[in-house]
Amino acid sequence: MKVLVTGGAGYIGSITSAELLAAGHEVIVLDNLYQGHRAAVPPEATFVEADLADRGALARLFAEHPGIDGIMHFASYTLVGESMEKPFLYLRDNVVNAANLLEAAAANGVERFILSSTANLFDDPERMPIAEDERIVPGSPYGESKAMIERLLHWMERVHGMRYTALRYFNACGDTPGRGEDHDPETHLIPLVLQVALGQRDHISIFGDDYPTRDGTCVRDYVHVLDLAQAHILALGALDERGSSRYNIGNGEGYTVLEVIETARKVTGHPIPSIVGPRRPGDPATLIASSDALRRDLGWAPRHPKLEDIMASAWAWHQSHPHGYADSE
Numbered sequence: 001m002k003v004l005v006t007g008g009a010g011y012i013g014s015i016t017s018a019e020l021l022a023a024g025h026e027v028i029v030l031d032n033l034y035q036g037h038r039a040a041v042p043p044e045a046t047f048v049e050a051d052l053a054d055r056g057a058l059a060r061l062f063a064e065h066p067g068i069d070g071i072m073h074f075a076s077y078t079l080v081g082e083s084m085e086k087p088f089l090y091l092r093d094n095v096v097n098a099a100n101l102l103e104a105a106a107a108n109g110v111e112r113f114i115l116s117s118t119a120n121l122f123d124d125p126e127r128m129p130i131a132e133d134e135r136i137v138p139g140s141p142y143g144e145s146k147a148m149i150e151r152l153l154h155w156m157e158r159v160h161g162m163r164y165t166a167l168r169y170f171n172a173c174g175d176t177p178g179r180g181e182d183h184d185p186e187t188h189l190i191p192l193v194l195q196v197a198l199g200q201r202d203h204i205s206i207f208g209d210d211y212p213t214r215d216g217t218c219v220r221d222y223v224h225v226l227d228l229a230q231a232h233i234l235a236l237g238a239l240d241e242r243g244s245s246r247y248n249i250g251n252g253e254g255y256t257v258l259e260v261i262e263t264a265r266k267v268t269g270h271p272i273p274s275i276v277g278p279r280r281p282g283d284p285a286t287l288i289a290s291s292d293a294l295r296r297d298l299g300w301a302p303r304h305p306k307l308e309d310i311m312a313s314a315w316a317w318h319q320s321h322p323h324g325y326a327d328s329e
């Protein structure tokens with residue numbers, strides 16, 4: 001298929017683009033390079049530098065690249081903590097950018113859409129692990145923006161017959177030899193811990209140790225970025241047959257912040273000093289996915305489910321790219 005990947009210069013988007021190409025698809029990457037890296041875009045992909053806020057640029061993209069079969073929409077502001085401080089980057093920009101993309105997609109007859117959604121839809125789950133029919137209670141303006149985009153998709157299907165899959169990621173992590181996580185500023189636990197191991201930071205701050213969990217720190221379900229990429233490709237391939245759906249993606253196992261740090265100590269051999277600080281606003285205590293539906297419907301099976309292996313893949317990337325893509329540019 002001919003696939004438009006928005007945010008294809010970012011962490012998950014670039015790795016999924018590479019996997020799409022390896023699976024024989026044609027890829028057009030759209031990215032404004034605000035957070036993404038030109039060096040992350042696979043050379044075999046067509047690259048269009050444009051902003052989703054620019055409807056004229058979107059119209060040109062579809063005119064210049066007719067026959068797009070499907071869209072994977074990664075481009076987004078993605079930080080729970082930031083969204084608590086700058087809600088309208090999320091409640092306005094994420095939502096309007098998605099609406100612009102959907103409007104252009106519908107006008108150009110695109111029938112398949114895969115959305116990067118989030119576990120932050122589930123702030124107050126009644127059951128753990130969390131299944132797709134859990135009630136949606138966004139935990140932050142970020143989660144709310146994704147809930148709103150899922151609603152836009154509902155109407156795109158009703159009005160235009162566009163089929164969609166919303167993939168609610170739990171905690172994406174891990175890297176590949178050539179592409180990995182490089183955010184500025186970095187806010188995610190695993191890359192931060194590895195920056196301590198590289199000697200780039202003195203310590204890792206633990207955001208709260210008074211949560212109702214086994215050691216008082218937050219529990220998350222860490223899922224390898226390659227397994228996320230695989231889920232996207234399976235979802236795209238199944239859309240015509242299965243129709244629209246929503247899936248949670250995680251390994252079904254939760255690790256505390258302390259357990260993540262301990263795993264990093266084991267993998268890197270570095271003591272990784274830590275300091276307990278206050279809670280970060282917007283963080284729920286525990287998020288663990290049930291991916292039973294994804295396994296059952298699409299035959300998804302994570303190839304890298306062990307935290308130690310995920311950490312080792314991230315450590316390999318951080319060692320070979322201590323300054324991220326600045327080392328390959």
Ligand code: UFG
Pocket residue numbers: 078079080081118119120169170171172187188189190192204205206207208218219220257280283287
């Ligand atoms: N944490 C720390 N110290 C840090 C950074 C993080 O203790 O310096 C903790 C957080 O409080 C959280 C855990 O480590 O409990 C993971 O935090 P991340 O920032 O790595 O990831 P989040 O869980 O906040 O968010 C990620 C994605 C979101 C997505 C969410 C879904 O960034 O887009 O997972 O669970 F919505």
